[in-house]
Amino acid sequence: MSIIGKYALIAAIAFAVSMLVTARMIPFMKQKQFGQFIREEGPQAHLSKAGTPTMGGIAFVIGITVAVIISMFMSGSMTTEKIAILLSMFAFGAIGFVDDYNKVAKKQNEGLTPKQKLVLQVVFGVALAIFMMMKEGTTMLIPFVGKTVDFGIFYIPFIVFIEVAMANAVNLTDGLDGLAASTSSIVACTFAIVGMTVAGGNEAMAVSGQAVFGALLGFLLYNHYPARIFMGDTGSMALGGVLSAMAVVGHVEWLLPIAGLIYVIEALSVIIQVTYFKKTGGKRIFRMAPIHHHFELGGWHETKVVRVFCLFTLICCVIAYLSVR
Numbered sequence: 001m002s003i004i005g006k007y008a009l010i011a012a013i014a015f016a017v018s019m020l021v022t023a024r025m026i027p028f029m030k031q032k033q034f035g036q037f038i039r040e041e042g043p044q045a046h047l048s049k050a051g052t053p054t055m056g057g058i059a060f061v062i063g064i065t066v067a068v069i070i071s072m073f074m075s076g077s078m079t080t081e082k083i084a085i086l087l088s089m090f091a092f093g094a095i096g097f098v099d100d101y102n103k104v105a106k107k108q109n110e111g112l113t114p115k116q117k118l119v120l121q122v123v124f125g126v127a128l129a130i131f132m133m134m135k136e137g138t139t140m141l142i143p144f145v146g147k148t149v150d151f152g153i154f155y156i157p158f159i160v161f162i163e164v165a166m167a168n169a170v171n172l173t174d175g176l177d178g179l180a181a182s183t184s185s186i187v188a189c190t191f192a193i194v195g196m197t198v199a200g201g202n203e204a205m206a207v208s209g210q211a212v213f214g215a216l217l218g219f220l221l222y223n224h225y226p227a228r229i230f231m232g233d234t235g236s237m238a239l240g241g242v243l244s245a246m247a248v249v250g251h252v253e254w255l256l257p258i259a260g261l262i263y264v265i266e267a268l269s270v271i272i273q274v275t276y277f278k279k280t281g282g283k284r285i286f287r288m289a290p291i292h293h294h295f296e297l298g299g300w301h302e303t304k305v306v307r308v309f310c311l312f313t314l315i316c317c318v319i320a321y322l323s324v325r
Contacts, residue, residue, distance in 0.1 A: 006074065007192065010067045010207055011214030018063030018218030022056055026222065026229050029053030034104040036230050043293055052227060055100045056219060057235015060181075061093050063215035064208070064242065071207045081204035084131055085245040091124040092167050092241030096233030121164045124241070129159035132248055140253050143323035148251070162253055167240030169263035172270055172290045174236040176302045177227035179292060181216045183313045184239050187259045188212035190317035191246050194255065198324050205250035212242055225303050252324060259320035262313050266290040 029035070035051035068086055072078045099112045112120075138155035139148040151158055174180035192209025195202040219235075222228045231239075243260070247253045257264050269291035276285050286294040295305050 003196070006071075007196065007206060007210045009074075010071050011210040011217075013070055014060075014063040014067035014211040014214030015218040016063075017066045018060040018215040019221055020218075021059040021062050022219050022222045022229060025056060025059055026053055029055065029229065036232070043288065043296055049227070052230055054104065054230040054232040055097065055234045056223065056229040057093065057096065057231040057233075057238050060212075060215035060219040060231070060235065061089060061238050063218055064089065064211045067211035067214065068208060071211070075203070079204055080131075080135065081202075081249045082207065084128060085204060085208045085242060085249055088124065088128050088163070088245035089238045089242035091127075092121065092163075093234055093238030095120050095124075095167075096171075096235065096237030099237075100232040100234050118164070121167055122160055125160035125163035126156065128163060128245060128248060129156040132159065136251070139251060141251050141324060143252075143254050143258060143320065146324070159248055159253070162248065162256060163241065163244045165267070166244040166256060166260070166263065167237050169260070169267040170240040170243070171233060171236040173263055173266045173292070174231060175290055176292050176296070176305055177225035178220055178223050179306050179309060180236055180239065181220050181223050181231060182306060182310050183262050184243065185213050185216035185220070186310060186313045186317055187243060188216065188246075190259050190321055191243070191250065191252075191255070194252060194321060194324060195246075195250055198252075202250045205246050205252075208242065208246050208249075212239075212246075225306070255320045255324065258323060259313075259317045261316045262309055266292065269294070 030053055034053060034055060036049060036054040065086060068082055072082060095112070095117055099117070102112065133155055138151045140151060141148050170180055170184065173183065188209045190209075192206050192213060195204070195206030195209055219231070223231065244253075244256060247256050267290075269286055270289045273284060273286050273289035276283065287297040288294055292305050292309065295308075296302060300308075
């Protein structure tokens with residue numbers, strides 16, 4: 001089988017598994033009344049989404065896992081890099097799962113406290129950083145320059161920051177039907193291409209990227225507007241964990257803020273809004289944050305916001321790829 005055929009098969013397996021598991025999860029979650037609770041301070045149009053099944057991220061996590069494990073049998077080796085990527089996804093996904101379960105079990109839209117989330121995220125980030133430092137050193141590829149730089153003692157705190165920031169930024173992006181899944185599928189596909197073509201190739205990054213890409217497409221069949229299921233914190237946190245781990249394993253950590261610039265903007269919009277609100281005694285810069293709600297309240301339909309954000313992400317991903325060629 002050709003290299004392209006191999007990666008296409010991985011994506012197809014992830015797609016099929018994710019699609020089938022999502023289809024089964026929807027009636028199960030409805031039966032268990034595991035529905036999403038909508039914050040009252042959010043857009044009023046979203047109140048009609050209350051009760052939509054959540055925790056759908058479990059489906060694409062399973063799809064990604066199955067596809068990556070099958071790739072190990074196909075290659076005949078169980079690489080530690082692939083295991084590290086999966087463990088990062090599981091770890092951050094577990095944080096989101098506990099958060100989601102607390103919400104649906106207590107029938108409240110509050111889960112873990114911010115402090116609890118942060119502590120767990122830092123612990124898991126440190127674990128990945130130490131693993132990669134011991135296995136492959138502390139170097140990173142710098143985009144546009146084409147050179148690697150040794151971060152030395154700053155490697156661990158930098159990787160922790162990447163993991164924590166990415167998980168929370170993707171979580172903030174998950175606010176419209178299909179938004180986080182569609183933008184993340186583009187980023188994942190880009191990482192897969194980078195893993196296949198840059199610096200001699202990185203099989204773990206390429207395989208994982210294809211698996212995430214395929215699994216998210218399978219999930220999007222049910223998550224696009226009007227969504228029949230939400231990924232929940234389980235999915236968004238898992239996505240942050242797996243995308244950042246792919247970048248770390250591929251030594252292209254600096255591609256994350258380029259390819260995933262939409263996540264950065266979403267997170268910054270919240271930081272700016274909260275800071276300005278506190279400093280001015282209640283004034284706002286955006287109609288609502290994260291910024292996708294700003295456009296929504298400005299008259300854009302959810303589907304338009306998603307299309308524009310996907311186009312923006314695609315442009316950013318092209319720039320990211322060209323920056324390391």
